[in-house]
Amino acid sequence: MQKRTKLQAIVACKCPQCRQGDLFEKGFGFPKAKEKCPVCNIRYEKEPDFFQGAMYVGYAFSVALFIVVGFTTFYLFNDPEPWVYAAIIIPLVLILSPLNLRYSKSMFIHIFGDFEYKPESIAHKKG
Numbered sequence: 001m002q003k004r005t006k007l008q009a010i011v012a013c014k015c016p017q018c019r020q021g022d023l024f025e026k027g028f029g030f031p032k033a034k035e036k037c038p039v040c041n042i043r044y045e046k047e048p049d050f051f052q053g054a055m056y057v058g059y060a061f062s063v064a065l066f067i068v069v070g071f072t073t074f075y076l077f078n079d080p081e082p083w084v085y086a087a088i089i090i091p092l093v094l095i096l097s098p099l100n101l102r103y104s105k106s107m108f109i110h111i112f113g114d115f116e117y118k119p120e121s122i123a124h125k126k127g
């Protein structure tokens, strides 16, 4: 069985309690969160609309992306016209939004989800 740090679990989108089970259904595009961990069986959504709070994390990600891409555009194109910024930043934010949603939810559940890392929660199952 593989042990993960909190950061690795966030990046890999794993369960906050056992760090083994997947947070999301497999598939391309916008991530769909599973109801329960397939490994340790905790409910991810402790209350209805729990993941609403992940919007704020996603918003912070978007702002960070705007700033980084904005500065990159500024230096690469030597302070271009405003439409150049828009033409680069808007499609990029849209293309990255499924990823943004995935990682903001993963980060949100790990940091604000009030779950404890319990490696023993999977001890009774085969890894």
Ligand SMILES: [Zn+2]
Pocket: 015, 016, 017, 018, 019, 020, 021, 037, 038, 039, 040, 041, 042
């Ligand atoms: Zn789990």
